[in-house]
Amino acid sequence: MDLSSIINELGEDRSLYFNTVAPPIAQASNFAFDKVADMEKVFADEMSGYVYSRGRNPTIDILRKKLAALDGAEDCLVLNSGAAAIFAGVLPFVSSGDHIVSVKEPYSWARKLFDLILPRFGITTTYVDGGTVDSWKNATQDNTKFYYLESPNSWNYAIQPIGEVATFAKSRGIVTMIDNSYCTPLYQPVIGMGIDLAMQTATKYIGGHSDTLGGVLTGSHALIKKIFDTEFLAIGSGLQPFNAWLLLRGLRTLPLRLQRVEASTQTVLAFLQQHPRVKNLLFPFDPTFPQHELARKQMKAALGLITIELDVPDRESVVRFCEALKHILMAVSWGGHESLVIPKCAGIPAADFDVSNPEHRWVRLYVGLEEPDYLINDLKQAFDAI
Ligand SMILES: Cc1ncc(COP(=O)(O)O)c(C=O)c1O
Incomplete structure (x- = not known):
């Protein structure tokens, strides 16, 4: 899809809101129903409609559509910070006894998740140099379920061969996630390179004005729904509507x-x-x-x-x-x-x-x-x- 169309049009139906050029902020915690049947449907699948803004919200949905399209991904979730996106992106794919391979020195709160939180639940992490696909292969064990990349790193700019690592991971059924905050999908389209989950701190370039935090996860609809149905709703750290509006404004430029x-x-x-x-x-x-x-x-x-x-x-x-x-x-x-x-x-x-x-x-x-x-x-x- 054309970049200008994603940024200026996608997800926006101005006829629904008096043709305002900027979308309104749906600053609401909950949504009313006329029919029990409609409520029943959303209760059965909270991702299918609007019931409560911890799940979906119309302003945030405009942002989700644009960010998914920028990444060439099927779907997207936006969280209240990049750190929350890391947490919600990793957790649904690992259980007790599983193993993660991560690039060494990932962003500090990713590292704290791997070093301080996950070991309490029997999940271990091996750090690798990550600069060659062999460093990932050699660290992979029978119980490895997840690869965590950050390319480039935001201090020393260490880089991983993204496509090669993603291809190897796929052959082993390992889920891959990358922190793509440095390049954004405009300069590094990681989903097209075979990565399963792309993460960005929207606090940086997407917001662009140092006035809001945010975190983005994009990937296939199936992976994003798995995250939504479990950790996303449980942590309750989805973006707030006003912050979604700020991020939409940031996206325009x-x-x-x-x-x-x-x-x-x-x-x-x-x-x-x-x-x-x-x-x-x-x-x-x-x-x-x-x-x-x-x-x-x-x-x-x-x-x-x-x-x-x-x-x-x-x-x-x-x-x-x-x-x-x-x-x-x-x-x-x-x-x-x-x-x-x-x-x-x-x-x-x-x-x-x-x-x-x-x-x-x-x-x-x-x-x-x-x-x-x-x-x-x-x-x-x-x-x-x-
Ligand atoms: C590379 C990188 N990833 C993730 C994060 C976390 O994002 P946030 O601050 O939005 O939680 C940061 C924050 O500085 C970062 O620099």
Whole structure:
């Protein structure tokens, strides 16, 4: 389906709501029935209609249709955060005694699910480098039921050969899920590459304005219905109608914003590449990036996030750099209009800081929608302040 048609038309029937161009927010917890038979039908299958907004809601349904189509998937669920989407996406497919293979260092709350929550129910996880299909094959056991990928990772941009891993998993009846937040389906159509469940934190590029959280799961109707009927309704962490409206508004400009972020990232990257205070840079399309060939093969673009290894003698210099920035905010997250930095050392106790460890000198930059020169000037003066 045409991208413009998905973004501007799909799922919207304006004749139902006075021809308003923007859809209304169906801010309702529950829905009334005229006939017992209709109620009976929805009670038998809550996915078949509107009964209670923990299940389905008309504003959220518009978003679901668009997000499913963007991924080329049959169906979609939208949750209140990306973390909730990870939880609801993994749990229905594993039981006590099962085994998961995950790429090492997935997003922190995926890792906590695998390390802290699932072991309590007898579900174990093996972490793999993930850069070759063999690393997945070698870790697979008879009881392996689930593969968890995140490609690229949002700090070190580690990449997995998505199609090959998905093909092998299918041959073993293993369900695959990927965190595709970095690329979005516009730049990496993972469902078409054979992945069963695509996850995105909608908090990032889909929302795009740093004013709502959200999490997306797309896949076949059968898998999405399995999730809906169990964990989705039980956790009760579906999106709220107003947040769905914000995400719909974000979607209207998603392609445009991604283009802008991609172009500005190139300009900022070129500045960083020649700066003497930059010892090393991590960026998937950079020729020095170890997996850049695989990155170029399966991603249509690399954008937004750049990890900078500062050439500095101590922690204080990293702190001075980050605190000297006047426009680029120091904050978690990414994908919004505003450029951001996070120093890795903020998550490391000061006493454990080891200047010989390059990661301790990492600062992750997210390039937002500002003029690239405005950002470069800000970075310049922060480098000078070191
Ligand atoms: C790569 C990645 N995946 C998942 C998440 C979780 O999303 P949320 O914050 O919407 O729960 C994040 C959040 O930062 C993330 O960066």
